[in-house]
Amino acid sequence: MKSNQYSGFHKLTAAQRAAEVIEFAGLSQEDAALLTRPEALKMEIADHMIENVIGTFQLPIGVAMNFLINGKEYVIPMVVEEASVVAAASNAAKMARAAGGFTTSYSGDVMIAQIQCINTANPHFARQTILAHKGELLDLANAKDPVLVKITGGARDIEVRVVDSGIGPMVVTHLLVDTGDAMGANAVNTMAEAVAPAIEKLTGGTVKLRILSNLADHRLARATATFTKEAIGGEDVADGVVAAYAFAAADPYRAATSNKGIMNGVDPVVVATGNDWRAIEAGVHAYCARSGRYTSLTRWEKDADGNLTGCIEMPAPVGLVGGATKIHPAAKACVKLLGVQHASELAQIIAAVGLAQNFAALRALATDGIQKGHMKLHARNLATVAGASAEQLDAVVAQMVVNKKISVEYAKEVLAGM
Numbered sequence: 001m002k003s004n005q006y007s008g009f010h011k012l013t014a015a016q017r018a019a020e021v022i023e024f025a026g027l028s029q030e031d032a033a034l035l036t037r038p039e040a041l042k043m044e045i046a047d048h049m050i051e052n053v054i055g056t057f058q059l060p061i062g063v064a065m066n067f068l069i070n071g072k073e074y075v076i077p078m079v080v081e082e083a084s085v086v087a088a089a090s091n092a093a094k095m096a097r098a099a100g101g102f103t104t105s106y107s108g109d110v111m112i113a114q115i116q117c118i119n120t121a122n123p124h125f126a127r128q129t130i131l132a133h134k135g136e137l138l139d140l141a142n143a144k145d146p147v148l149v150k151i152t153g154g155a156r157d158i159e160v161r162v163v164d165s166g167i168g169p170m171v172v173t174h175l176l177v178d179t180g181d182a183m184g185a186n187a188v189n190t191m192a193e194a195v196a197p198a199i200e201k202l203t204g205g206t207v208k209l210r211i212l213s214n215l216a217d218h219r220l221a222r223a224t225a226t227f228t229k230e231a232i233g234g235e236d237v238a239d240g241v242v243a244a245y246a247f248a249a250a251d252p253y254r255a256a257t258s259n260k261g262i263m264n265g266v267d268p269v270v271v272a273t274g275n276d277w278r279a280i281e282a283g284v285h286a287y288c289a290r291s292g293r294y295t296s297l298t299r300w301e302k303d304a305d306g307n308l309t310g311c312i313e314m315p316a317p318v319g320l321v322g323g324a325t326k327i328h329p330a331a332k333a334c335v336k337l338l339g340v341q342h343a344s345e346l347a348q349i350i351a352a353v354g355l356a357q358n359f360a361a362l363r364a365l366a367t368d369g370i371q372k373g374h375m376k377l378h379a380r381n382l383a384t385v386a387g388a389s390a391e392q393l394d395a396v397v398a399q400m401v402v403n404k405k406i407s408v409e410y411a412k413e414v415l416a417g418m
């Protein structure tokens with residue numbers, strides 16, 4: 001496979017798909033085995049990842065096809081349990097190609113560590129005192145991680161806020177640290193702990209929490225795409241997507257669901273690459289509520305020619321060094337499959353997949369409704385549960401869909417009659 005555009009890819013067997021993808025990414029046989037065989041995560045590794053281990057848990061790895069991001073083709077591994085997600089992302093990516101695919105950007109690998117200081121008599125004065133000693137506080141932080149300082153410059157800046165709270169005003173210092181290709185939780189937490197005594201001395205207050213913020217708004221990944229009206233089924237479809245977006249932008253009940261659809265694309269790539277999906281979830285939802293009202297993570301508009309344009313901007317604190325990304329053998333193989341060298345590239349891919357996933361859901365909702373596609377995939381799952389073999393599957397599913405009887409019982413009935 002030379003290109004990630006492959007007609008009929010879904011009709012291949014899993015082994016044939018794997019062979020094509022392995023050729024595309026130029027993976028070694030060893031890496032290929034980690035992606036295709038169960039038990040990539042051996043017990044001896046799992047036992048050291050978390051506590052009280054009793055076994056391992058598997059999910060499917062699918063690959064999203066057709067993605068063109070900044071002119072580069074990607075085959076994107078997605079680890080997810082929900083049917084339709086991978087197909088929808090691939091389909092959306094295909095439609096985006098008509099206008100050149102996705103264009104992305106990134107604000108930098110900067111994480112925030114928070115240092116909470118309470119019991120200061122004069123918090124605004126304390127704030128300015130901390131800022132006046134920025135240089136020495138940064139030096140204290142950077143002394144903790146000379147290796148990081150060499151690679152990225154380490155702690156770069158300090159911001160200080162006075163936050164009103166139920167126990168009175170608190171002085172909250174943000175340490176801004178360039179964590180490079182690491183997600184950076186350990187690095188920033190260590191630095192926050194290192195500067196805490198100096199902050200107490202400067203302010204006369206008491207430092208309590210010293211911990212990173214998941215609202216990583218100095219680590220934003222952005223993606224845009226234009227979907228030509230011809231590629232998506234006409235200008236009416238573009239209008240439908242814009243109206244669906246307007247609903248999410250205006251109503252938190254809808255925004256939660258629309259954003260869940262975005263995370264259908266985001267999380268599977270985060271999981272596949274061994275990253276912390278709870279961190280991304282927390283950051284994204286906090287970012288969506290930053291105005292004080294929870295809203296849509298994406299924006300959809302029409303351009304002057306009536307084509308649909310979409311944008312996403314999201315905190316994307318993912319890493320390629322440290323954590324499960326370097327420990328989980330299948331995650332390592334997924335990173336190789338993606339061919340990414342830097343966390344920044346991974347973050348931008350994730351944003352593009354989120355945008356694609358949102359487009360696919362909004363387009364389906366604004367046209368046929370979501371159930372049509374879902375039911376077919378659901379029928380496939382149920383027919384498999386009913387015992388349909390690979391050869392029988394298509395015929396059983398077709399009968400289930402035509403007769404609108406999507407149940408295991410009916411699948412068994414069809415099988416019995418074959």
Ligand code: MEV
Nearest residue numbers: 257258260261361362370
């Ligand atoms: C289902 O997993 C996701 C959707 O509900 C997203 C949306 O409504 O936009 C279809």
